[in-house]
Amino acid sequence: MSNISILFQAPPLALQLVIDGFLIGAIFALAAYGMALVWGVMNIINITQGEFVMLGGFVAVVLYEAGIHPLWGVPAAAAVLYAVGWLTYRAVIFRIVDRDLFTSLLATFGISIILQQLMNQVFGADVRIAEAGLGSWFFADGLVTISQIKVVGFFICLGMGGGLLLFLKRSRLGQAIRATAQNARAARVLGVDTDRVYATTYALNAAICGAAGALVAMAYTIHPYIGLPYTIRSFMIVVIAGLGNLAGVVVAGLGLGAAEYFAGFILGAQFQLAFVFLLLVVVLVVRSWRLAMKRQYLK
């Protein structure tokens, strides 16, 4: 707690935390956007979200260890994860699209355990990075450091988010996806192949997460067990923003990133994840209170 006073004595440190928070917040927002897409279109809360991020990170790490510049990992991870997402849909997800939410929760939780343990078995539990070899900018006498790869990652996230938005708004398939989200049965009646829409949506979501994961591996670190926190962050952001509220997702994502950095600094890094998960509980409790207040009783 004594760290709070440090923040007041050295305002640049607070600035540093905000910048770092926003830079990783863009990645959170991107993953959350994918989760909102799957949730809205397929009515599935995808617990595997974080594992897709983790897999994307490992694609970048593999490329890096093979001597290829890890920035190539972003498209590579997107491509690989698109295939993984498609396969996952064809193997499991299409069987649970129409089932109740708890089934899909538990099934995707099972898939996430499979992926996480598979990667643990293949790559080991060590922390890995993909060094992009970019430097840093220094401001305010070195008190504020901005690593260039994080900035690159930030803009890649923005670009992908924008691209996805354009795809959904303009392309024929994007229109089919939005139509299915509005009313799957009506879309089917009007000739939309909803099964294909679901498969594409799920694979697209995996691809976005994979690209985000490649950025995580370059700017931060990656290991087989980072998945669940990313899932929880995505869920939290979607709950705060509401389904289909893109601006809300961006704001909530950046805000969550900053909040996390402040919490990590003030409480100590060992409590940063505890903060994320407790924040989830707080967000959900506040949500249920607000809903309860809307209920009216007859006296």
Place this chain on the structure above:
Amino acid sequence: MTARHRLLLIAAAGLIGVLWPVLLPAYTIQMAELWLFIVFALTWDLVGGQMGYNSFGNVVFVGVGMYACAVVQVSILYSVSAYTAARGGGTEFVFPPDAYLTGLGLGLAAGAVAAVVVALCLGSLVLGMRGHYFAICTLGLGVAAGELAAGWDWLGAGAGMTAPPPPREIGDTNMLFYYMSLALAAVTFLGLGWLYRTRFVLAINAIRDDEDKAEAMGLDTTRIKVTAWAIGALFLGVAGGIYGNLKRFIDPTEVAFSGATVGVWMVLMAILGGKGTLWGPVIGAIVFQVTKEFFWTFLLGWQRVALGVLIVLIVVFFPQGILGWVRERFPERFGHTVEPDTVPAAAKDTVQ
């Protein structure tokens, strides 16, 4: 099954339970674990199956019970911070037999009390949520509790805490913990069996079927939900205390608050056996524990992957569980007349 069959079955299970460590001493620990798993599955089903509140966070009560028990066991003789600082390896921490047993008894009681207190505090906050919000919130609670314990130096932080070393004079403590687990499983089973014959189960079933209607009928749903949640926590707290001593080592995220192992296993066991029944979780726990031990023995390293596959397979292809399947195949045996659910699923969809 008539009442006599049921009584015979319980008696047979009890006899096997009592004689097991004598007949097959090599499997005492696995069998003790099975009794605890039965407690986990039964208490999960109380809230998840009977009340329809699917929780991923019941593991919180196991962890709380585990830590509370270990802390009380240590603190009757030594300072907890000194004990955890020595990483349990210090030879100066000796527990004489009578102090050990007193500590164990007090510890289990403390585990139960702590778990119930946590359940009461969290209950009114968390149980206001419905459906998947509740499920994910409890998932978050489980992980948060693990992360908090992993950051708390007094409890040994990330390095965990060893259960107090049992004194030699007591003999084989595995036997002690085995019979404790057996007794707990029996008490849980009979207790819940009694509970499922009272009006209380009608109330929680009503909440599962339609909470708004139940409330409109005059049920104090919040109080009932918190009560059911706390009853589960009571048994889980004691089970956690025993489990910690059986495992000897309490790791905050891998043992105590492990959402990806015990936390999801209890859900799986209840579903595998059949949700919303008394015998289902018991059968599910037995099948699961046997399968798990097979995986651990024959799939070196890949057992956790295989367990993940098992989760997906059961949830996707076998959601009705063993008892549900038997009930579908032989409805007459359960006293049903053969007519339930003659409306095909597709037709139901159109009706709504």
